[in-house]
Amino acid sequence: MMPLDESVVTDGRGSAARDGWERAAMTATAGVQDLFSVRGRNASEARERGGGPGMISFTAGFPDPVHLPYEGVAEATGRLMSTHGQGPLQYGAVRGYTGLLDLLIEKLGRDQGIRCAQENMLLTSGGSQALALLIDLFLDPGDTILSEEPTWSGAVRAFANVGVNVEGIPLDDDGARVDVLEAKLRDLHARGIAPKAFYMIPNFQNPGGMTTTLERRRRIVALAREYNFVIFEDDAYFDLRFEGGQLPTLYELAGGSHVAYFGTFSKIVAAGMRIGWLVADKALIDRLSVLKVDGGSPFAAHIAHEYCKDGVLEARVQELIALYRHRRDLMLGELNERMPEGITWRVPEGGFFIWLDLPAGLDATRILAACRERGVEFLPGTACFFHGEGRRNIRLSFSYADDEQTVRGMRALCEVIGEQLTA
Numbered sequence: 001m002m003p004l005d006e007s008v009v010t011d012g013r014g015s016a017a018r019d020g021w022e023r024a025a026m027t028a029t030a031g032v033q034d035l036f037s038v039r040g041r042n043a044s045e046a047r048e049r050g051g052g053p054g055m056i057s058f059t060a061g062f063p064d065p066v067h068l069p070y071e072g073v074a075e076a077t078g079r080l081m082s083t084h085g086q087g088p089l090q091y092g093a094v095r096g097y098t099g100l101l102d103l104l105i106e107k108l109g110r111d112q113g114i115r116c117a118q119e120n121m122l123l124t125s126g127g128s129q130a131l132a133l134l135i136d137l138f139l140d141p142g143d144t145i146l147s148e149e150p151t152w153s154g155a156v157r158a159f160a161n162v163g164v165n166v167e168g169i170p171l172d173d174d175g176a177r178v179d180v181l182e183a184k185l186r187d188l189h190a191r192g193i194a195p196k197a198f199y200m201i202p203n204f205q206n207p208g209g210m211t212t213t214l215e216r217r218r219r220i221v222a223l224a225r226e227y228n229f230v231i232f233e234d235d236a237y238f239d240l241r242f243e244g245g246q247l248p249t250l251y252e253l254a255g256g257s258h259v260a261y262f263g264t265f266s267k268i269v270a271a272g273m274r275i276g277w278l279v280a281d282k283a284l285i286d287r288l289s290v291l292k293v294d295g296g297s298p299f300a301a302h303i304a305h306e307y308c309k310d311g312v313l314e315a316r317v318q319e320l321i322a323l324y325r326h327r328r329d330l331m332l333g334e335l336n337e338r339m340p341e342g343i344t345w346r347v348p349e350g351g352f353f354i355w356l357d358l359p360a361g362l363d364a365t366r367i368l369a370a371c372r373e374r375g376v377e378f379l380p381g382t383a384c385f386f387h388g389e390g391r392r393n394i395r396l397s398f399s400y401a402d403d404e405q406t407v408r409g410m411r412a413l414c415e416v417i418g419e420q421l422t423a
């Protein structure tokens, strides 16, 4: 493995370098700030990724840095350059490199049970751009949408940036509470408000870790038809299932109508490649392709294809499942052994996260301040809620810190919580 380039890595074991856009926002002159769009004005809070030098980071959903496919991608790049000439260095088709689309179509059919063709697909710059494009297609400032809550902090920011009203749907062990969803839909429609979308992460939810049951998936699809909203099905962690059987996607259950499905290579190949995909009805993809002015990176798409083909992706996924299952179990072992009474969590069947519920009297922000002094960081729950809740929640990512750091970091966290419980 090559050493990490600290000017590129913005988290965790690397440096705490700030993103360019944050720097730009901070140095904008007052006059120029008056020119900001609604989105620009909404984007006021700097994002929290954590990861100062020497910190043990349970903060971001970053893949394990040691297991990034350095050699495999280096070889694939060499092969690509010698067999494809300049082609991948040119602009490409807006929908993305067809070789990778075909590889994904086969994978989605085999693993996800999704039948789709190139006309139903769009390559994106990660799941983040897939969500951004769906927001572009469907949402105007002031629109109302529904979302699981808590949810992925990136989605919280994306919805806040555009200025939509988000109605949160709480979750339990079986996924989003469909009884609440249905009551909310009825109530909103009675008030003349028709939510346009429901954002959900059905597998190993970020941050909660739960998986939506088949019965609830069916019910949500039926509600989407009845109340005419689109399900934004974010399946970023689908492949990282440690145990139990896969459930059908909502896209498949709905026969492709009222659902836009998206996934990413960030968690299973390399987040730095910025490769994701969107699957939807042809009519939606046609419009999304017009909205997507940026053609993405044909170079990254070619390398991803060259690297993944011939069963390499499947073998890699199996290795990652073993790695992250081990890390989850290591973290759970420390929690079971050392976490004081009163703090609860569920065992995720996959994904990257364990979500802690803290009892009254504890505050995640105060715990974080004390943990930082001992060199440990995590994501406070507030980043995952739309309206400031989550003070009594902690999201722990077990994907990034190595074994030794995980054990050391968890011991410090449990100690800090013990101290603050008795203070």
Ligand code: PMP
Pocket (backbone or CB within 6 Å): 061, 125, 126, 127, 128, 129, 152, 154, 201, 206, 234, 236, 263, 264, 265, 266, 271, 275, 276
């Ligand atoms: N969805 C979820 C639920 C995520 O956790 C993430 C990454 N943290 C993403 C989407 C997007 O990641 P990317 O843009 O790297 O594909």
